[in-house]
Amino acid sequence: MSEVFATRRTRLRERCAAVGNAAALVSRPANVRYLCGETRPGAVLLLGPTEDVLLRPAARAAEPAPARPEDDLPVRELTEPHGDPAVAAADLAAAAGAARLAVEEHHLTVDRHRALRSAAPRLDLADLGCAVEQQRIVKDDDEIAALRIAAEIADQALGELLESILVGRTERHLALELERRLVDHGADGPTFATSVGTGPHSGRLGHLPTDRRVEEGDFLTVCLGAGYRGYRCEVGRTFVIGTSPADWQIELYDVVFAAQRAGREALAPGTAYREVDRASRQVLAAAGCDATLGARVGHGVGLENDEDPRLAPEAMGKLDARVPVTVEPGVHLPGRGGVRIDDTLVVRPEADGGPELLTITTKELLAL
Amino acid sequence: MSEVFATRRTRLRERCAAVGNAAALVSRPANVRYLCGETRPGAVLLLGPTEDVLLRPAARAAEPAPARPEDDLPVRELTEPHGDPAVAAADLAAAAGAARLAVEEHHLTVDRHRALRSAAPRLDLADLGCAVEQQRIVKDDDEIAALRIAAEIADQALGELLESILVGRTERHLALELERRLVDHGADGPTFATSVGTGPHSGRLGHLPTDRRVEEGDFLTVCLGAGYRGYRCEVGRTFVIGTSPADWQIELYDVVFAAQRAGREALAPGTAYREVDRASRQVLAAAGCDATLGARVGHGVGLENDEDPRLAPEAMGKLDARVPVTVEPGVHLPGRGGVRIDDTLVVRPEADGGPELLTITTKELLAL
Numbered sequence: 001m002s003e004v005f006a007t008r009r010t011r012l013r014e015r016c017a018a019v020g021n022a023a024a025l026v027s028r029p030a031n032v033r034y035l036c037g038e039t040r041p042g043a044v045l046l047l048g049p050t051e052d053v054l055l056r057p058a059a060r061a062a063e064p065a066p067a068r069p070e071d072d073l074p075v076r077e078l079t080e081p082h083g084d085p086a087v088a089a090a091d092l093a094a095a096a097g098a099a100r101l102a103v104e105e106h107h108l109t110v111d112r113h114r115a116l117r118s119a120a121p122r123l124d125l126a127d128l129g130c131a132v133e134q135q136r137i138v139k140d141d142d143e144i145a146a147l148r149i150a151a152e153i154a155d156q157a158l159g160e161l162l163e164s165i166l167v168g169r170t171e172r173h174l175a176l177e178l179e180r181r182l183v184d185h186g187a188d189g190p191t192f193a194t195s196v197g198t199g200p201h202s203g204r205l206g207h208l209p210t211d212r213r214v215e216e217g218d219f220l221t222v223c224l225g226a227g228y229r230g231y232r233c234e235v236g237r238t239f240v241i242g243t244s245p246a247d248w249q250i251e252l253y254d255v256v257f258a259a260q261r262a263g264r265e266a267l268a269p270g271t272a273y274r275e276v277d278r279a280s281r282q283v284l285a286a287a288g289c290d291a292t293l294g295a296r297v298g299h300g301v302g303l304e305n306d307e308d309p310r311l312a313p314e315a316m317g318k319l320d321a322r323v324p325v326t327v328e329p330g331v332h333l334p335g336r337g338g339v340r341i342d343d344t345l346v347v348r349p350e351a352d353g354g355p356e357l358l359t360i361t362t363k364e365l366l367a368l
Numbered sequence: 369m370s371e372v373f374a375t376r377r378t379r380l381r382e383r384c385a386a387v388g389n390a391a392a393l394v395s396r397p398a399n400v401r402y403l404c405g406e407t408r409p410g411a412v413l414l415l416g417p418t419e420d421v422l423l424r425p426a427a428r429a430a431e432p433a434p435a436r437p438e439d440d441l442p443v444r445e446l447t448e449p450h451g452d453p454a455v456a457a458a459d460l461a462a463a464a465g466a467a468r469l470a471v472e473e474h475h476l477t478v479d480r481h482r483a484l485r486s487a488a489p490r491l492d493l494a495d496l497g498c499a500v501e502q503q504r505i506v507k508d509d510d511e512i513a514a515l516r517i518a519a520e521i522a523d524q525a526l527g528e529l530l531e532s533i534l535v536g537r538t539e540r541h542l543a544l545e546l547e548r549r550l551v552d553h554g555a556d557g558p559t560f561a562t563s564v565g566t567g568p569h570s571g572r573l574g575h576l577p578t579d580r581r582v583e584e585g586d587f588l589t590v591c592l593g594a595g596y597r598g599y600r601c602e603v604g605r606t607f608v609i610g611t612s613p614a615d616w617q618i619e620l621y622d623v624v625f626a627a628q629r630a631g632r633e634a635l636a637p638g639t640a641y642r643e644v645d646r647a648s649r650q651v652l653a654a655a656g657c658d659a660t661l662g663a664r665v666g667h668g669v670g671l672e673n674d675e676d677p678r679l680a681p682e683a684m685g686k687l688d689a690r691v692p693v694t695v696e697p698g699v700h701l702p703g704r705g706g707v708r709i710d711d712t713l714v715v716r717p718e719a720d721g722g723p724e725l726l727t728i729t730t731k732e733l734l735a736l
Contacts, residue, residue: 105477108478109474110477179544189561193557295426312449
């Protein structure tokens with residue numbers, strides 16, 4: 001891992017140097033983790049001017065720090081219980097002769113920014129912007145490997161649930177069982193509140209489980225996220241409970257399935273983000289049920305649940321190869337329920353076989 | 369609830385007016401919830417100058433907003449998918465003729481603060497500081513009632529676990545079972561990652577569950593948090609597994625128990641925060657095991673896990689009546705394990721019977 005992190009830091013340093021920033025301070029937790037594997041809350045990374053240093057807040061107790069992948073980055077641990085590692089980093093940069101330090105103005109609060117200014121008044125604070133987030137969009141092999149494992153775990157947990165008896169159990173219990181299975185299979189844990197919606201709750205985006213019990217004839221929508229080594233994959237499926245789905249259920253399922261497939265098939269290097277959204281949205285609109293789709297059809301995943309790119313009507317930019325995204329259209333009919341289908345895929349060129357589907361649970365309409 | 373929120377807002381408005389701020393923008397989520405019950409992520413509250421308004425971001429999809437307790441506060445929902453409610457609030461304040469708007473500089477990022485400035489360039493942005501957090505330290509009846517229920521739920525979950533067979537089960541499974549039981553008994557959910565430490569892991573602050581199984585002769589430390597209507601209570605206990613504890617276990621337990629009792633007994637209106645810490649720390653120091661206590665012996669609880677006050681050596685300030693705090697000393701001996709005991713109590717005057725213990729699970733050393 002040491003080389004992977006060093007390579008990522010070198011790319012960022014080159015990018016900073018290109019705009020005249022000899023030193024940069026990375027404070028956003030997912031960005032710090034990306035650049036050096038550190039997960040302790042509050043840790044920051046100083047890049048340059050002479051060397052890179054990881055600065056950690058004082059430990060809460062005499063406890064070992066969370067394990068960090070091997071890396072030869074120097075580490076400084078603050079001793080003062082309330083010391084801000086970002087302030088210590090600004091000190092260090094100034095002492096090392098930096099004239100200018102780029103900071104993450106979208107993450108630092110006004111208070112902390114002021115503290116940096118007063119700690120190092122001669123340091124010119126610039127804005128690093130979302131340089132690290134942009135670098136994170138295209139994933140390297142290690143990252144995609146972690147996402148594949150996260151997807152496998154999510155698929156396993158979901159598959160096992162489907163083999164158990166569902167009728168009569170509450171949404172809360174099903175969600176907790178899924179979360180337990182994720183952990184059993186080696187996930188860091190669920191990466192967002194597992195969504196289980198039955199009957200009239202089915203198909204709702206981000207529905208939080210209630211005490212409603214699964215009944216014969218219900219749609220059942222499940223959406224779960226699994227984390228593995230920090231990388232977050234999600235999968236969502238809708239099933240029907242009982243021997244045979246009603247006609248309206250089959251029709252609605254077919255529409256959402258077609259919309260999701262259209263989105264998946266639109267994934268290719270060079271495709272505009274908004275085109276993926278449009279591909280799904282058009283299918284729903286043709287069936288007269290686009291109003292409930294929401295603001296976007298999918299989004300990037302990685303160290304966060306919800307990264308760039310946004311696959312939305314107003315999004316600017318084009319897909320690259322090696323970008324993992326979700327495609328997750330859904331329709332919810334108030335009072336009746338609905339369907340959501342959510343996959344995580346990695347964008348690949350046609351020559352490599354097109355988009356790589358990470359979440360392989362079947363998308364047939366299963367009657368359970 | 370309507371009156372409770374209105375009263376809280378009036379107190380804050382008076383406090384703002386006293387320092388010359390006719391309008392204030394509250395953006396920190398726990399503060400927004402405290403002042404109007406709103407829980408949608410990204411919602412902000414504008415106080416004054418002419419009326420108070422809750423501003424919500426655009427809904428992600430055609431979904432109902434999370435339920436909010438009854439309140440006659442006007443609500444504005446943004447329609448633009450990426451609109452920042454804080455910017456809309458600054459607009460509104462400027463349009464209503466405010467010259468000055470106090471904002472939470474410890475919460476707003478540099479980027480958002482800049483966006484506010486450019487949206488309303490004639491508005492003078494001041495700092496609200498931690499005015500809402502300070503107001504939140506002393507709890508009202510509704511808040512203490514919610515904390516009592518949260519404590520009851522945590523006690524119930526813990527009590528049920530103790531009745532089950534523990535030997536052979538992993539820390540992860542015990543933690544997940546506790547979390548399931550919290551939800552079964554009506555909690556919003558666990559309020560932090562439930563900590564279960566067995567054998568050499570016992571007594572570690574914030575230990576994250578592993579696959580280690582409970583063995584005969586182990587110490588078992590459990591620390592869990594339950595949320596009820598947003599209010600967060602925590603309880604931590606240490607048990608011994610098997611028929612009879614070893615001598616070192618009894619001795620260590622007695623020391624931590626005495627330290628925890630000393631901290632609890634120090635809780636009274638007018639006592640300095642640091643005195644509570646000192647009361648516990650002295651007991652541990654006399655036994656030669658203060659080095660592993662960590663930075664503080666306890667902290668406030670409420671809408672967040674870890675609120676003011678800090679019960680720590682360097683903390684400034686004195687306890688008031690109706691302040692709920694934890695008292696949670698622990699000792700961890702590397703390679704052997706240790707003991708933590710954690711209660712949530714509400715500070716009360718002597719005349720009212722002294723501190724009110726919310727978490728009533730026994731603190732005898734149980735051999736399970």
